[in-house]
Amino acid sequence: MSELSEADAANELMRLAKQIAHHDRLYHAEDAPEITDQEYDALVRRNAELEAAFPDLVRADSPSRKVGHSAAASPLSKVTHSVRMMSLDNGFSGEEVGEWLARVRRFLSLGESEPIAVTAEDKIDGLSCSLRYEKGVLAQAATRGDGQVGEDVTSNVRHIPDIPEKLTGDIPEIFEVRGEVYMAKQDFTALNAAQHEAGGKLFANPRNAAAGSLRQKDANVTAARPLKFWAHGWGAASAVAGETQEEVVRAIESWGFPVSPHFVRLDGEGGLDALLAHYETIGTARPDMPYEIDGVVYKVDRLDWQARLGSVGKAPRWALAHKFPAERAETTLESIDIQVGRTGKLTPVGRLAPVLVGGVTVTNVTLHNRDEIARLGVRPGDRVVVQRAGDVIPQLVENLTPDAEREPYVFPDHCPECGSEAVAEEGEVDVRCTGGLICPAQRTERLKHFVSRGALDIDGLGEKTIDQFFALGWLESPADIFRLKGRRADILALDGWKEKSVDNLLASIEARREPDAARLLFGLGIIQSFEQNRWQFGEFETGAHAGLVGTATYQRGFGAIAENEAERVQQDRLARPGLPGKHAEPAPEIEIERFDQHDIADGKTG
Numbered sequence: 001m002s003e004l005s006e007a008d009a010a011n012e013l014m015r016l017a018k019q020i021a022h023h024d025r026l027y028h029a030e031d032a033p034e035i036t037d038q039e040y041d042a043l044v045r046r047n048a049e050l051e052a053a054f055p056d057l058v059r060a061d062s063p064s065r066k067v068g069h070s071a072a073a074s075p076l077s078k079v080t081h082s083v084r085m086m087s088l089d090n091g092f093s094g095e096e097v098g099e100w101l102a103r104v105r106r107f108l109s110l111g112e113s114e115p116i117a118v119t120a121e122d123k124i125d126g127l128s129c130s131l132r133y134e135k136g137v138l139a140q141a142a143t144r145g146d147g148q149v150g151e152d153v154t155s156n157v158r159h160i161p162d163i164p165e166k167l168t169g170d171i172p173e174i175f176e177v178r179g180e181v182y183m184a185k186q187d188f189t190a191l192n193a194a195q196h197e198a199g200g201k202l203f204a205n206p207r208n209a210a211a212g213s214l215r216q217k218d219a220n221v222t223a224a225r226p227l228k229f230w231a232h233g234w235g236a237a238s239a240v241a242g243e244t245q246e247e248v249v250r251a252i253e254s255w256g257f258p259v260s261p262h263f264v265r266l267d268g269e270g271g272l273d274a275l276l277a278h279y280e281t282i283g284t285a286r287p288d289m290p291y292e293i294d295g296v297v298y299k300v301d302r303l304d305w306q307a308r309l310g311s312v313g314k315a316p317r318w319a320l321a322h323k324f325p326a327e328r329a330e331t332t333l334e335s336i337d338i339q340v341g342r343t344g345k346l347t348p349v350g351r352l353a354p355v356l357v358g359g360v361t362v363t364n365v366t367l368h369n370r371d372e373i374a375r376l377g378v379r380p381g382d383r384v385v386v387q388r389a390g391d392v393i394p395q396l397v398e399n400l401t402p403d404a405e406r407e408p409y410v411f412p413d414h415c416p417e418c419g420s421e422a423v424a425e426e427g428e429v430d431v432r433c434t435g436g437l438i439c440p441a442q443r444t445e446r447l448k449h450f451v452s453r454g455a456l457d458i459d460g461l462g463e464k465t466i467d468q469f470f471a472l473g474w475l476e477s478p479a480d481i482f483r484l485k486g487r488r489a490d491i492l493a494l495d496g497w498k499e500k501s502v503d504n505l506l507a508s509i510e511a512r513r514e515p516d517a518a519r520l521l522f523g524l525g526i527i528q529s530f531e532q533n534r535w536q537f538g539e540f541e542t543g544a545h546a547g548l549v550g551t552a553t554y555q556r557g558f559g560a561i562a563e564n565e566a567e568r569v570q571q572d573r574l575a576r577p578g579l580p581g582k583h584a585e586p587a588p589e590i591e592i593e594r595f596d597q598h599d600i601a602d603g604k605t606g
């Protein structure tokens with residue numbers, strides 16, 4: 001910093017002010033950010049460093065003087081906050097949290113041994129909102145805007161079930177509850193799926209979806225969106241129900257508001273270590289949480305201390321957001337492979353230079369279909385942004401080098417497995433191999449599905465074994481599974497098979513010779529799930545036994561009836577390391593922990 005001349009610093013500050021204003025507008029006004037929060041934070045920090053080194057150069061339009069974005073451009077009417085809505089300072093390491101605690105201690109002139117109790121709660125990634133209650137009745141709701149002036153979203157929030165119209169209990173005359181409007185991960189993926197279906201705009205993440213859903217001129221749009229709310233603080237208040245942060249938050253909860261389920265008070269005895277341990281706990285629980293969080297917020301618990309600490313610029317000294325590492329990352333798209341599924345669908349998979357995203361190494365992303373590749377405009381060799389949205393399957397969200405001179409990617413018009421023509425039906429986005437049963441990929445995928453747990457559930461007949469037996473020509477169709485007992489000696493001659501394992505395999509096949517009708521129909525792809533489709537059985541029940549194999553029903557069962565199920569199986573395979581994605585090929589190793597199969601089964605892949 002010291003080598004930087006004053007002129008250079010002034011230039012850089014000017015550039016940063018413009019850049020940050022640009023990204024603020026995209027983020028707050030258009031709900032369409034171009035850079036990650038981490039990249040944004042880096043710009044803000046650079047600005048703060050320069051301003052600290054050159055205090056005379058602080059600009060009138062400095063980003064450090066602004067919170068959020070001006071509501072001026074919004075079509076919604078404006079609301080002037082009676083008490084400014086602050087934003088939080090960020091810490092990115094334990095060291096920075098320690099520095100914050102030390103600053104608080106110095107500012108309050110506390111002795112080294114005096115405990116500083118703080119509250120800690122997960123920082124949900126939503127849209128800040130202030131809800132004004134007069135005599136316990138909701139009078140006005142406003143977004144943060146620039147912290148001084150926000151947008152009026154009163155009619156919109158009336159459609160959010162978590163926000164009470166009337167409060168119950170001992171309510172002050174005037175009280176502004178502050179918190180976050182957010183969208184749960186599942187609701188976000190479902191919304192995007194519906195938007196996609198309807199040809200509408202897709203949201204980049206749950207936060208943008210929540211913001212875009214709340215900030216609507218037509219409150220009916222908001223009503224149709226699954227928004228939630230939780231409270232974490234307050235603004236103007238004629239009386240405050242307590243002497244600590246915890247007491248007031250619990251009072252707000254008692255009036256009928258949800259608060260973070262992970263809200264705790266740390267009594268200060270453990271010092272910094274206790275805060276960091278709590279951060280670790282929240283970080284571990286994070287992937288399984290139903291909503292997106294981006295950090296843990298600490299607040300000094302005593303309100304008299306908060307008052308003494310006050311704020312500096314746009315942020316209170318008594319609070320800190322301890323952020324989690326990025327869940328987006330940049331890498332290179334090395335190639336695009338095509339996998340062929342059970343119903344012949346060609347699914348493109350992006351192979352990546354390995355990259356850490358939110359603590360997980362990602363080497364593959366699903367590219368969904370031909371249209372998605374065209375939309376992203378990606379080609380092997382491009383630098384791309386990868387995101388783990390909702391902790392499910394990593395997605396490729398942006399091409400950073402669209403202008404680089406590279407040949408456009410051409411989606412194959414022939415099946416890479418059998419060479420048959422691959423086409424998309426009129427109005428369909430999916431390209432399918434027309435090879436049907438001559439396509440080895442489709443046949444092995446069907447076999448694997450047939451023996452899978454939800455279907456016939458044949459122990460000892462795993463995917464590798466299917467691939468091997470298929471390659472040997474022993475499994476032309478599911479019916480051949482029941483003929484394997486005639487190949488006992490052949491199997492025994494293969495590497496890795498012993499008398500006992502062969503006997504076990506043949507026994508588990510025999511045990512399924514007369515399978516449950518539901519399992520059989522599911523295995524043949526006639527129904528998607530026997531749990532959900534009991535009612536469909538009537539017409540199949542009588543004829544549904546092993547003898548069905550090879551009949552017209554069997555053929556039809558392999559057709560398009562079970563589209564969703566085929567998709568699920570394919571996605572399942574994409575998401576689980578170690579499972580072959582197509583015949584005789586290694587699996588795409590999308591390394592995802594705690595992958596939730598239900599997200600996929602419901603078609604909510606974002």
Ligand SMILES: [Zn+2]
Binds near residue numbers: 420436441
């Ligand atoms: Zn094919």
